[in-house]
Amino acid sequence: MPETLLEIQKLVFAYGHGGRVLNEVDLTVNAGDFIALAGRNGSGKTTLTRLAMSLLKPSGGTIYFQGKDTAVMTTADMARSVGYVFQNPDRQIFRDTVAQEVAYGPEQLRFSPAVVNDSVAWALSMTGLTELAGRFPRLLSRGQKQRIAIASAIAMRPQMLILDEPTSGQDPWEAQNMMELLTSLNQQGITIILVTHDMELIGQYASRAIVLDRGHKVFDGTPATLFNGEIDIAAWGLIPPTAVAISRQLPGMNAQQVTELVRQVMPMIQKGGEDYS
Numbered sequence: 367m368p369e370t371l372l373e374i375q376k377l378v379f380a381y382g383h384g385g386r387v388l389n390e391v392d393l394t395v396n397a398g399d400f401i402a403l404a405g406r407n408g409s410g411k412t413t414l415t416r417l418a419m420s421l422l423k424p425s426g427g428t429i430y431f432q433g434k435d436t437a438v439m440t441t442a443d444m445a446r447s448v449g450y451v452f453q454n455p456d457r458q459i460f461r462d463t464v465a466q467e468v469a470y471g472p473e474q475l476r477f478s479p480a481v482v483n484d485s486v487a488w489a490l491s492m493t494g495l496t497e498l499a500g501r502f503p504r505l506l507s508r509g510q511k512q513r514i515a516i517a518s519a520i521a522m523r524p525q526m527l528i529l530d531e532p533t534s535g536q537d538p539w540e541a542q543n544m545m546e547l548l549t550s551l552n553q554q555g556i557t558i559i560l561v562t563h564d565m566e567l568i569g570q571y572a573s574r575a576i577v578l579d580r581g582h583k584v585f586d587g588t589p590a591t592l593f594n595g596e597i598d599i600a601a602w603g604l605i606p607p608t609a610v611a612i613s614r615q616l617p618g619m620n621a622q623q624v625t626e627l628v629r630q631v632m633p634m635i636q637k638g639g640e641d642y643s
């Protein structure tokens with residue numbers, strides 16, 4: 367059995383005296399999961415991740431991290447185990463060089479200087495930033511800044527990484543690099559929760575999809591099940607990945623990703639070619 371990292375029970379949340387933004391949400395996150403958290407604008411995704419990080423406190427229900435009630439944990443306690451990457455990387459970057467920026471978290475956690483150096487070197491290398499270690503972060507591209515935010519988070523050696531729309535505003539090449547980075551971090555044992563509106567990314571990279579709709583958890587399962595055509599995902603404001611939409615038009619096809627669609631379609635095309643030759 368995989369270790370349970372996060373256990374959310376009957377979570378309710380309202381901002382101030384407003385209405386409920388999250389309603390009786392139950393959720394278990396296991397070590398090793400690669401979760402995509404989806405749902406229409408305002409469905410409660412960011413709020414849920416902020417609660418999971420103890421940046422907000424529940425109005426009702428309980429959140430346990432490794433069996434411990436997070437109500438008694440500070441944001442600093444959570445930061446030892448969970449890295450959080452904000453949607454806008456500029457909110458997280460304030461030091462003069464990339465290396466100093468990435469060292470900030472491990473220093474705050476009072477790692478020894480040798481461990482800080484090792485952690486920074488590892489985080490820069492994982493994120494492809496080693497060459498940029500001495501550069502001024504604010505002058506780098508959005509994709510590079512997003513990588514700095516991830517490097518800063520993983521330098522604290524978290525068990526789990528929560529990322530809020532890390533590919534927003536990036537070109538497809540940067541977004542793909544980012545997803546490959548997250549895949550490789552996940553393969554190294556870091557549990558990933560990725561907030562995203564991008565169904566293509568969910569189909570291609572996530573092992574589990576969770577959908578929120580108007581503060582309720584309405585789906586928790588594999589991307590294959592989410593996109594199998596039997597669930598009315600349009601009711602939650604979602605559309606299937608292109609590969610799924612195309613493959614539904616072709617008899618016998620069940621691709622979730624473009625590469626898989628091409629693999630499934632190629633024999634048909636080759637056979638068609640032979641018929642014409």
Ligand SMILES: Nc1ncnc2c1ncn2[C@@H]1O[C@H](COP(=O)(O)OP(=O)(O)OP(=O)(O)O)[C@@H](O)[C@H]1O
Nearest residue numbers: 381382384387405406407408409410411412413414
């Ligand atoms: N600081 C706040 N004060 C009051 N209401 C808020 C606050 N932040 C978010 N909300 C409201 O809470 C609801 C959930 O917002 P949240 O940002 O969690 O949704 P989301 O699914 O992340 O949306 P998006 O995809 O647009 O980022 C929305 O109705 C939003 O307007």
